[in-house]
Amino acid sequence: MDILTFGLLNQWLWQKNFWLPPGATWQDVGNDGIEGSRRPFPRDLLLTLPLALGFIAVRFVFERVVALPLSRTLGVCDRVRARAPPEPKLEAFYLQRKNHYSQSELLGLEKQCGLTVRQIHHWLHLRRNQDKPSNTKKFCEASWRFVFYLIAFVAGLISLIDTPWFWNHRECWRGHPRQAVTEAQYWYYVLELSFYWSLVFCVSVDVKRKDFKEQIIHHIATIFLISFSYCGNYIRVGTLVMFVHDSSDFLLESAKMFNYAGWRKTCDGLFVLFAVVFLVTRLVIFPSRVVYSTIVESLDFFDPFPGYYFFNALLLVLQALHVFWAYLILRMVYKFVFLGKVERDERSDEESEGEEEGDGAEEKSCWEQRKGPLNSRLVSLANNCVLNNLTHQQRNINSRMPKAR
Template identity: 55%
Template structure:
């Protein structure tokens, strides 16, 4: 059993000043004094209530703003044929696999008293039932678009008049004895609350091929924001935040118009997104921000654990940027060659697959069934 003394010892080691602060500095040096106000770890607690506020605001937004807007743009859910009730197939679907192999299909056929073809059709329809609707995806995209746009505007307002926005060496001037500004406090706490809300909702939102990468991104972002706050890396932290918000609202708007069927508008917005993403995440972030955090600090003080920890986490983000850039460039290549059929990180099992009998022409020459969905967009955080 863990004793209170052991917990206290672990706590003391975790917050040992030699880990997180430059040499010859202690946490006492970052206590409020002489009119200076410094960031404190206890400030981070407000981000959890803010996350739940975001969840509530998002719920209201999706009902009263996103849903009506979806109707204005003509976003309509496709009618999906429901799978017939069958306890045997339903149990297998939920507990074993959504994609049974041929040998299993034959066993299920015998136990369910369906033909093999009927079993295959049942699983196709059942998978289609679980796929997220266009309106659900539109609501999620419109919520993220609204946040990222407002966050980018707020970030630019916070940074535009700051000297370190023009000269990155100013980031480390008098570090870490840099007083905290109210605008920085709210920009940080609101951003952290938003990423907590994304993490809380990630299991319920539309799942994409890069689901695991998204979780890594959210966790790395939360750790980075929290650590940079506690160690007073606030100046560079605000720069990292605004860079990440710069391209995301273009992507989310492209998704929105894609779900509405406005393909040309979606394609144009995707091109803008790809350009801004490459500029901010593949050029500015590594060659300006990472250079600023890796090179400039050691000109002032010897490297320490916090210095390495902060840079490693930033490189984790950069690896994700490269991963997403690879997907974006792959999409751009397919887009230019006319081979683009689906978003490289689209929803898992997203495409509605028509039943075989629904693909056959009816007597009047019409074709029933669901068409393949073209998702000309990509998400990067």
């Protein structure tokens, strides 16, 4: 019974009427007789799951062996945060509720712990600060993504620059689905999909940002898009989609790295370059060339079918996310150009470091620690000046005492 059910499910899942244009069969996919090439089979994608675990292992080693020493070399500094005193009941409440709690719950904790509501607020504030990611952690994460996106961009450029569909997008559909897959295209697909799987697996430990939900939607849509395009042999246009995305991602990650290191001018320059590349590739090239080719030009080679609509729907989801992120970027550019400042990263951590209370919850930052010796000298100098002034005033008073008498 289980074997029969699996067979029916397998037959239903791989219906050619959904995946392929009218008149095409699975035997036609990738079968053009070119030597040294391969046909795309869905089972090839099973390799991406162990490779994703491999990416996680490589990332673990990279962040500790390469990224961490690099962060110290560039001068990345972390805030020294005060730790919350041990309170088992408050700890259990915090782990369960995080930031979502009501005043009535705090009043109940007041009776259980013997602390005032203000003291409970202060404890929760300290506990939240402990969970905030350090600059070093964010730097290591950004450096790992920077290395991958840079390598993926260069590898994609090398593998695509000599292909006819890189310059003429109509070639993406000529002969579809009888289009063989080269080894370079195969590994380009497999490694990109493996990397996005690793991002999904690490979502619980990575830095959580304001656009966390949008990032999850982006990763899931990308995984579906890469997997579907490989199984249906939309690999030519799929490589263009991945290349367009990689062209700006490594610039963003490099800007983050220098931001955490405190290199403001370098960070600003890279961010402006990233903004230009992002807006051109995601709002101009991607919709006008890639999406237009998949929606309009492809119909010159085959009639619409369910897979055609599904594939374009995923591309439109990505384009909607591009518009959302472009809005955030333009808002930052407006603050930078017209207001002369950027208050904070529009895609910053969910709990910003600007939410400080004047209760000594956080100690001095690295810069404040560097200013310590200078401040002590200034204070000493000021004290000497005050003492000299007092001594001088005392002498003047003593000198005038006889005259007053």
